[in-house]
Amino acid sequence: MTRRKQLDRREFLTQSGRMVGGVSIFGGIIGLFGKQAASMPAYAIRPPSALPEEEFLGACIRCGMCVRDCPYDILHLAELQEEVALGTPYFVAHEIPCEMCEDIPCVRNCPTGALDRDMEDIEKAEMGIAVLVDHETCLNILGLRCDICYRVCPVMDEAISLERIPNLRTGSHAIFVPTVHSDRCTGCGLCEHACPLPVAAIKVLPETIAKGQLGEHYRLGWEEKEKIGGSLVTPDKEHEYNLPEGFQYDLTGEGLTGPSVDN
Amino acid sequence: MARNVVGEAAIKEKGWIRSHKWLIMRRISQLSIIALFLLGPLASIWFLGDLEEEFWIIKGNLVSSVVLDTVPLTDPFVYLQTLFAGQAFEITALIGALIVAIFYLLVGGRVYCSWVCPMNIVTDTAGWLRRRLGIKKKCDSSPNIRFWVLGMAMVLALISGTLLWELVNPVTLLQRSIFYSFGMGWITVVGIFLYDLLWSRNGWCGHLCPMGAFYSLLGKFSLLRVRVAERSACDDCMDCFTVCPEPQVIRPALKGENGEGPVIDRSQCTNCGRCIDICGPDVFTFGGRFNNK
Numbered sequence: 001m002t003r004r005k006q007l008d009r010r011e012f013l014t015q016s017g018r019m020v021g022g023v024s025i026f027g028g029i030i031g032l033f034g035k036q037a038a039s040m041p042a043y044a045i046r047p048p049s050a051l052p053e054e055e056f057l058g059a060c061i062r063c064g065m066c067v068r069d070c071p072y073d074i075l076h077l078a079e080l081q082e083e084v085a086l087g088t089p090y091f092v093a094h095e096i097p098c099e100m101c102e103d104i105p106c107v108r109n110c111p112t113g114a115l116d117r118d119m120e121d122i123e124k125a126e127m128g129i130a131v132l133v134d135h136e137t138c139l140n141i142l143g144l145r146c147d148i149c150y151r152v153c154p155v156m157d158e159a160i161s162l163e164r165i166p167n168l169r170t171g172s173h174a175i176f177v178p179t180v181h182s183d184r185c186t187g188c189g190l191c192e193h194a195c196p197l198p199v200a201a202i203k204v205l206p207e208t209i210a211k212g213q214l215g216e217h218y219r220l221g222w223e224e225k226e227k228i229g230g231s232l233v234t235p236d237k238e239h240e241y242n243l244p245e246g247f248q249y250d251l252t253g254e255g256l257t258g259p260s261v262d263n
Numbered sequence: 264m265a266r267n268v269v270g271e272a273a274i275k276e277k278g279w280i281r282s283h284k285w286l287i288m289r290r291i292s293q294l295s296i297i298a299l300f301l302l303g304p305l306a307s308i309w310f311l312g313d314l315e316e317e318f319w320i321i322k323g324n325l326v327s328s329v330v331l332d333t334v335p336l337t338d339p340f341v342y343l344q345t346l347f348a349g350q351a352f353e354i355t356a357l358i359g360a361l362i363v364a365i366f367y368l369l370v371g372g373r374v375y376c377s378w379v380c381p382m383n384i385v386t387d388t389a390g391w392l393r394r395r396l397g398i399k400k401k402c403d404s405s406p407n408i409r410f411w412v413l414g415m416a417m418v419l420a421l422i423s424g425t426l427l428w429e430l431v432n433p434v435t436l437l438q439r440s441i442f443y444s445f446g447m448g449w450i451t452v453v454g455i456f457l458y459d460l461l462w463s464r465n466g467w468c469g470h471l472c473p474m475g476a477f478y479s480l481l482g483k484f485s486l487l488r489v490r491v492a493e494r495s496a497c498d499d500c501m502d503c504f505t506v507c508p509e510p511q512v513i514r515p516a517l518k519g520e521n522g523e524g525p526v527i528d529r530s531q532c533t534n535c536g537r538c539i540d541i542c543g544p545d546v547f548t549f550g551g552r553f554n555n556k
Contacts, residue, residue, distance in 0.1 A: 015405060023411040027419055034419070034427040057425035058348030061341050061356065062435065063327030064443055068303075068319070077439055079446025086430045087439055111327045111337055112345055113353040 041083045042205055044090040045187060047075055047106050048098070048125035049116035059114035062087035066106040066115060072099050075106060093189020093204045098127065100154050100188050123155055128187030129210040130160070130180045130202055138201040140176050143167055149178050149191035149202050159185040178202065182211060269394060269505045272543040285536025292378045300324065300442050324442045325379065326435055327359060335359035340477040341435065344428060347420035364481060370534070372482025376468060376475050377508070377535035381441060382434050385452055386468045387508075389459035394505065402463040406470050406511060406531065413473035413480075433467075434474050465508050475531075483530040489538060490550035491516050491525035497546045503538035513538065517546070526552055 038057055040046075047066050050056050066089050067075045074091045078084035091098060100122045107115040119125070130149075132138055139146035140162070153160045160178050167173040178191075180202075189204045224232055241249045247258035273282035280287075299321050321330050327337045337359030346352065367375055377383055416428035429435060433451045440448040455467045468475055491497075497517060504510045512529035514520060539547040 019405065019408050019411050023408065023415050026412075027415040030419060030427050030431055031423065034423060034425065034430050037430050038425060054424060055350060058420070058423075059345055059350035059353075060426075061327050061337070061345060062426075062429055062439065063323040064439065065323045065327065065329070067443065068322050077443050079440075079444065079448060080436065080451065081447040085425075087435065109322075109329060111323075111329075111335055111353065111356040111359060112342075112350070113356075114350075 037085050040085075040090075040206065042209055043092050043094070043203075044084045045093055045098075045127050045189065045204060045206075047089055047091075047115055048100075048104060048122060048127055048186070049107050049119040050127075051114055051116075056114050057085055057088070059112045060088050061112050061114070063111060064089065065109045065111065069105045069109055071101065071105060072096070074098060091189075093128075093187075093192045094200055095193075097189035097193040098125075098186075100125070100186065100190075123184075123186060125186040125188070126207065128189070128204040128206050129182045129185050130187065130189075130191050130204050131210050132178055132180065132202045133205075134201040137197055137199075138178065139196070140178055143170070143173060143175055145176060146196065147176065147178075148194050148196055152190045152194040154188060154190060155184050155186065160191060182207075269502050270541045272500060273502065273541050276543040277545075282540050285540050289378050289535060290384070293381060293384060296325075296379055297381060297441060300328070324435075325438045327356065334362070336363055338435075339364045339481065340474050341426070341429065343477070344416060344420040344426050347417045348424050348426060349421075350424075367478060367481050367485070369485060370482075370487045371485035371532070372478035372480065372530065373475060373533035374482070374487075375478045376472075377533035380434060380438075380474075382437050382452075382455070382472075383468065385437070385456050386459050386465065389456045390465060390508070393460050393464065398461060400461065402466070404463065404466075404470050406509070408470050409473055409476035409479075412471060413476040416473050428473070432474075434472060469508055479530045484552075485530075486552055487534060488550060488552045489527045489532060489534060489536070489547055490554060491527070491546055492548045492550070493544065493546045494519065494525060496544035497542075498544060500543070502541045502543075503547070506537045506541050508533060508535065508537070526550065526554065528552060 038054070040053055046053070046056065047070075051059055062077065064077050067077055074096050075089045076091060077087050077089055080086060084090050102122060104119055104122050107117050107119055110117055132141075135141050147162065150156070150160050150162055158181065160180055162176040163179045164174045164176055167175045187204050191202050192200045192204050195202050221232065239251075243249060244258070247256065249256050270282060276282075300323075303319055303322075319329075319332070321328050322332075323329060323336075325338060326341050327335070329335050335355045335358055337356045339360040342356055342360040345356070419427040433455055436448045437452050440446070440452075459466045459468075463470065494517065503513055503517075507513055509529075509531045512527055512532040515523035515529070516525055516527040519525075534549075536549065539545075539549065
């Protein structure tokens with residue numbers, strides 16, 4: 001009787017050990033695979049008001065409610081062969097961009113808050129940031145007045161403006177550079193979708209890729225000036241030159257002049 | 264008495280319909296749940312007569328949905344993962360998960376497996392074909408692995424802060440694929456079918472699936488149970504053991520081992536009712552858990 005019990009225990013331990021071992025290895029593989037799967041490709045854009053990517057992957061329950069509620073059938077749940085984490089919603093701007101519905105139906109029924117249901121203003125969305133990535137093919141920069149990205153932008157004149165610079169090639173024309181302002185751009189992708197080039201020169205990218213960061217110690221003089229309402233430094237005193245008699249020094253003009261310099 | 268076909272005796276005694284009653288009901292249940300989800304805005308035409316106002320009877324998928332735009336339903340297994348991931352203590356999902364949990368607390372957790380989950384159709388078919396083809400190869404793994412896999416899924420969520428298991432979960436993958444679109448998801452489903460068919464009897468649902476393990480724990484004290492009503496009528500034909508997806512649950516109650524039974528109160532029982540169907544002398548019946556004498 002005792003012998004049998006001991007055997008049972010041994011059997012139990014080896015069996016449990018095998019199970020725990022197997023399951024741990026399996027778990028490790030999933031963990032490594034998950035790390036790879038968690039990196040979003042740059043072309044994939046989450047629905048508006050999505051949590052930051054890492055939190056999103058913990059909160060999104062993959063029910064597809066947002067997919068059902070999108071009136072334009074833009075959103076799509078990632079399938080097995082795709083590069084986005086399995087079952088999570090995204091869209092690809094150059095295929096079909098976000099139409100920026102004012103009532104934002106896609107976020108209203110999210111059961112877990114992976115999308116912020118209380119978002120009020122679609123213009124506050126930060127799905128990504130459009131970047132004029134190719135200055136060599138952009139028709140506007142080549143000197144034409146394409147302006148399409150500027151005109152389709154739902155936050156027109158604020159998210160994309162046309163900044164004029166002289167066209168040095170012709171010497172007599174202007175170049176209207178489409179310029180994205182990241183604080184107003186929602187990342188909807190209408191500009192990328194509308195770009196007439198076979199491959200768009202303007203693309204929506206994740207903020208982490210699209211944005212640089214200014215060192216914290218930088219102060220923009222013109223902004224500081226505006227804040228204070230005047231010059232930041234005390235004005236220079238008139239400089240006094242200690243020159244021999246008859247000599248003058250003109251800082252912006254002729255330089256040193258005097259009675260006998262030319263001789 | 265040697266028989267080729269399992270269940271022949273039951274068919275002879277009760278007729279085909281009565282010996283497949285619960286199986287047919289389960290298929291109707293599984294398919295109509297899928298149909299309700301897929302019906303989608305078509306419901307507007309049938310009930311309202313126009314398509315202006317979109318109207319869904321149930322929207323979402325089996326992981327999370329809303330019924331008639333009001334009642335939320337959330338799968339407590341996936342919801343638990345989001346909690347372990349440190350996310351989403353969100354009231355809608357919480358209410359939805361509670362409603363679903365209470366339902367399965369009453370009727371038996373694994374009712375989800377046998378009456379709702381579409382994967383059940385895949386693995387049942389594999390099991391049926393296996394019997395038909397007489398494939399005997401089996402891999403003697405413990406049906407308890409799934410509890411470790413369940414633990415692993417939660418630990419993975421806890422460590423990573425994301426739903427790692429949902430990156431590979433074939434059950435939710437299949438459900439999503441049906442309701443949205445199939446990509447390469449087919450491969451996983453075919454893989455499970457072949458695994459169940461060629462390698463291990465009830466290999467997925469009966470041994471590995473952590474959702475089954477979760478629902479099994481959830482339904483530990485459920486009210487609805489299969490009951491051995493006529494222990495003396497059993498003629499030891501073994502048909503119930505052959506068709507049961509969790510055959511280990513039958514013996515204690517049927518044979519009265521260790522004073523167990525007549526209620527099958529092992530939580531791994533899926534309440535599928537196949538044993539009731541397949542039994543010629545009608546040994547089994549559905550009953551309450553307290554009717555245990």
